Amino acid sequence: MGQITLxxxxxxxGEVDVIPSIDLRIEEGEFVVFVGPSGCGxxxxxxxxxxxxxxxxxxxxxxxxxxxxxxxxxxxxxxxxQSYALYPHMTVRKNIMFPLKMAGMDLAAATKRADExxxxxxxxxxxxxxxxxxxxxxxxxxxxxxxxxxxxxxxLFDEPLSNLDAALRVNMRxxxxxxxxxxxxxxxYVTHDQVEAMTMADKIVVLNAGRIEQVGSPLVLYDNPAxxxxxxxxxxxxxxxxxxAEAAKMGATTIGVRPEHLEIVESGGWTGVVxxxxxxxxxxxLKVATDAVGTxxxxxxxxxxxxxxxxxxxxxxxxxxxxxxxxxxxxx
Amino acid sequence: xxxxxxxTAKVVVTLAxxxxxxxxxxxxxxxxxxSFHTEGDAIKQPWDMLTSPWTLESxxxxxxxxxxxxxxxxxxxxxxxxxxxxxxxxxxxAWAMAFVPGPKTKDLLMWMLSTKMMPAVGVLIPMYLGFxxxxxxDSLTGLVAVMTLISLPIVIWMLYTxxxxxxxxxxxxxxxxxxNLRSEIIYVLTPMALPGIASTMLLNVILAWxxxxxxxxxxxxxxxxxxxxxxxxxxxxxLFYAKLSAASTMAIAPxxxxxxxxxxxxxxxxxxxAVK
Numbered sequence: 090m091g092q093i094t095l096x097x098x099x100x101x102x103g104e105v106d107v108i109p110s111i112d113l114r115i116e117e118g119e120f121v122v123f124v125g126p127s128g129c130g131x132x133x134x135x136x137x138x139x140x141x142x143x144x145x146x147x148x149x150x151x152x153x154x155x156x157x158x159x160x161x162x163x164x165x166x167x168x169x170x171q172s173y174a175l176y177p178h179m180t181v182r183k184n185i186m187f188p189l190k191m192a193g194m195d196l197a198a199a200t201k202r203a204d205e206x207x208x209x210x211x212x213x214x215x216x217x218x219x220x221x222x223x224x225x226x227x228x229x230x231x232x233x234x235x236x237x238x239x240x241x242x243x244x245l246f247d248e249p250l251s252n253l254d255a256a257l258r259v260n261m262r263x264x265x266x267x268x269x270x271x272x273x274x275x276x277x278y279v280t281h282d283q284v285e286a287m288t289m290a291d292k293i294v295v296l297n298a299g300r301i302e303q304v305g306s307p308l309v310l311y312d313n314p315a316x317x318x319x320x321x322x323x324x325x326x327x328x329x330x331x332x333x334a335e336a337a338k339m340g341a342t343t344i345g346v347r348p349e350h351l352e353i354v355e356s357g358g359w360t361g362v363v364x365x366x367x368x369x370x371x372x373x374x375l376k377v378a379t380d381a382v383g384t385x386x387x388x389x390x391x392x393x394x395x396x397x398x399x400x401x402x403x404x405x406x407x408x409x410x411x412x413x414x415x416x417x418x419x420x421x
Numbered sequence: 422x423x424x425x426x427x428x429t430a431k432v433v434v435t436l437a438x439x440x441x442x443x444x445x446x447x448x449x450x451x452x453x454x455x456s457f458h459t460e461g462d463a464i465k466q467p468w469d470m471l472t473s474p475w476t477l478e479s480x481x482x483x484x485x486x487x488x489x490x491x492x493x494x495x496x497x498x499x500x501x502x503x504x505x506x507x508x509x510x511x512x513x514x515a516w517a518m519a520f521v522p523g524p525k526t527k528d529l530l531m532w533m534l535s536t537k538m539m540p541a542v543g544v545l546i547p548m549y550l551g552f553x554x555x556x557x558x559d560s561l562t563g564l565v566a567v568m569t570l571i572s573l574p575i576v577i578w579m580l581y582t583x584x585x586x587x588x589x590x591x592x593x594x595x596x597x598x599x600x601n602l603r604s605e606i607i608y609v610l611t612p613m614a615l616p617g618i619a620s621t622m623l624l625n626v627i628l629a630w631x632x633x634x635x636x637x638x639x640x641x642x643x644x645x646x647x648x649x650x651x652x653x654x655x656x657x658x659x660l661f662y663a664k665l666s667a668a669s670t671m672a673i674a675p676x677x678x679x680x681x682x683x684x685x686x687x688x689x690x691x692x693x694x695a696v697k
Contacts, residue, residue, distance in 0.1 A: 141593050162599040174594035178612045187608070191599035235598065 090152055091242040091275030092117045093138060098147035100133055100299075107133050108299040110147070115243075115277065115292075120269050123279045124286040125296035125322070131279045132247055134296070138277065139245050140164050151242060162191070167236035168245040171252065173228045175220040175235075181207075182216040185234045192239070199238075206234040209268075226257045233268070243275035250285065262289060283323055287311070295319050317417040320345045326374060328411070329385040335359075341412035341420055348374070348388035350409035353395075358404030361385075363395050377401055449673070456480070456666035463663040479667035486664075487650055489671060496646035496672075498561050499636070500629035503568030504622055507576040510569070512618070515580035516606060520592060530581065533574040541634045552639055561644045564636065568629050575628070576621055583617030584610070620686045623679075630676045647672035 093115040100108040108130045115121050123131040136142040138149060140161035148157050156164050167188070175184050185206055189199035207213045210230040220228055229249060236244055246265070250258045266289050269276050280286055286293050287307045295302040295310065295318070303315040307323075314320035320328045328345045336344045352358075361379030368391070375387040375395060387403060395401060412420040454471065455463045462473040483489070518526050548567070549558075557563030587610065595609045611618065633648040640649055651672050654665040680687060 139597060141596070161593075161596045162601065166597070168594070168597045170590045170594060172588060172590050174588070174590040176591065176595075176609055176613075178615075187595075187600075188598035190608075191604060235594075239598070 090117065092152055093243060093275065093277075094148075094150045095134075095138070096148040096150075098134075098137060098149065099145045100130075100137055100142065101145045106299065108137075111299075111301055113294065113301065113304070115275060118273045118275055120266075120276045120278065120289060120291045121294060122286040122290035122292070123277065123294050123296055124281065124283055125302075127281060129296040130299035131281075131296045133299075135168075135245050135247055135277060135279045139166055139168050165239075165242040166245055167239050167241035167243075168247065169229075169232045169236050169249045171248040173220070173232040173252075175228060175231055177220050180217050180219055181212060181223070181231050181234075184220065184231055185212075185238055188235060188239045202238050203234070206238045209237070210234050225253050226261060229253065229261060233265070237268070237272070241274065243277060246276065246278040248279055248281070250280075251282075265289065284325060287323070293323075295322060297322075313419065314345070314411060315419050317343055317345065317413050320411055320413070320419075326386045326388060329382075330413075331382045331385070333382070335382050336412075339410065339412055342415045343413040343417070345411035345413065346385075346405040346409065348386040350406045351385070351387045351403045352406055353387075353389060353393070354402050354404045356402065358402040359385075360400065360402050363397055363399045363401055366395055366397060375401075377403060379403065452666045452669050454666075455662055456670045458663055460660035460663045463666070464660065479663040480671070483654070483664055483667045483671065487653065487668070489650065492645055492647045492650040492672075493675070495561060495564075495640075495644055496630055496648075496675075499564045499568055499644075499646050500626045502561075502565040503572055503629050504576075504625045506565065506569040507572040507625060508580075508618065508622060511573060511576040511580050511621075512606065512611065515577050515584050516610060518577070518581050519584035519587075520589060530578065533577060537574055545638060548635075549638065558639060559641045559644045564639060564644050564646070567635055567639065568632060571632065571635070572625050572629060576625055579621040579624070580614070580617065583614050583621070586617075587613050616686065619683075623683050623687050627676055627680060 095111055095113040098108060098111045098113075099106070111134065123134060125131050133142060137144055140156070140159060140163075144157060148155060150156060151164055151166070176187065179187065182200075182203055185203040186199045189202060194202075203216075204213070207216055210233060212227065212230055212234060215223060215227060215231075220231065223231065232249070249265075250261050253261060262285060265276075265278075269289075278285075278289060290307055292304060293307055293310055294304050297318050302322075303310060303319045305313075310319060310323045314323060314328075317330055321330055324347055326348045328347045329351075331344050331346065332342065336342060359379040359381045361377040363375055364378050364384065365374075365376040367374040371391045373389045373391060373393045373395070375389060375393075376384060377387055378384050385403070389395075414420050456479055457475045457477070458470055458473060459476055459478055462470050464470075465473065518530065552558045552563055552567075555563070557566070591613070592605055592609060595605045600608065630646075631648065633652075636646050636648045637652055640646070651665065651668045654661055654668045
């Protein structure tokens, strides 16, 4: 259960086409991440799947049934919102039990299921508290609890970690991934953070201006970006996109080299001067101003001792240069 | 230096506030004082009146001449009845305007408010004739209906402002959790907006309790509320100050006591939107 298909899905707000036309198939049990910059339509797409927005045209099917015109409650999906959207006047227990109450489940069974969810999410000691008395991470767990008790066909997450601090975000990211491994339910997760996308997804859908730029597993996107947008968006630090004579030498309009695929060499390569060096211990991030290709980012080992003003020669590793044509598409 | 001047400022502000407060309260205070004197003493110079003997004579007189219990009952039915009806209509209306606004919602809100801009007497004749033809004159049903209609614009406006403060995502979460519109309003929206609904209700009960124009025009005895009861003691000649004051005191006492106990809610309701 939990196979979702979008066919020619279009959404416009007045004159503005937020999503011109999208076709996408999400397999049962998959962890799919929609990623893209702000305003790319990823949240709108999620809300269309949830039924919180109406389609302008196109079809959505869930488990083979046409869900295009079904209200959210009838789609069998559960959603976790960015703001958690907990009911502030209800205790944690009542929040978690609310979907079960709406489904007409009897009180004893609902209580049992809420207790089980609370156990999984370490909320047992907080069941009688109100959301206002909880920390951000606990609130997020309650929101997840409220979603899992329904045993939905799929979970929808709308940037659920963006209100949490960095350390908690990493924890919750792992918890959600583990939850997926345990439940094996389809999850659709929206984020603008490509690190979240890379670490959590089975399949990443990169969106830009309402269009799908590329769909694939994290490593496929990393190794074979379909175009310059995906190349620049996936990977941290960003891929260096180089145009001009150096690109032309390789028969491309643009070439892309990831910072970790640039080597510091003794001779040959591109000469440059280190502008900024960030020593993280495990890695060193360098910003190098070169004569041939402008300023580029380099990710070197932690042992590199280069500092501001040092001269350096850089060369891309063999076979690690991505070539893009005039239309921005990969020439692989 | 700064501290000294701020203390002076505090004293001045406090004095000014008390003066304004007493000025506003003075007519009510004087009415209460007059009600405890005889008709003869009530029209004396202020000091002479205050030093003359206190008595419950006017209250006794009012009790024998009028049926206070009937008017009190009518006031309760009209103010509570119309408020409850206005809330039953107002809550879903305000929900629709706050959460699924159409292109004309703002115009609709303005139009509703505009009905408050015309003096009530402007529609007296059609209202009166309508009431007469429907046999609603001097009936509680008619009065509750008209007070509901009068209250609706204010009720919807106040509720609309409260509902706008509720994050839409919470209602969307309820929809995802399987709530239909009815459950969404009953289990999520109403409890969250309860403080707002309570102050809307309180304010509306007070306004309906004190509504005089329509109650005087559309009732004579059977459905007459306390406003009509007060007016019946006003007379073009003779001595009536003390009895009128006693009647007024008896009429405003219940609402004054209610207002006193719920002032926290009321202040929140009245200042809502002004301070965020």
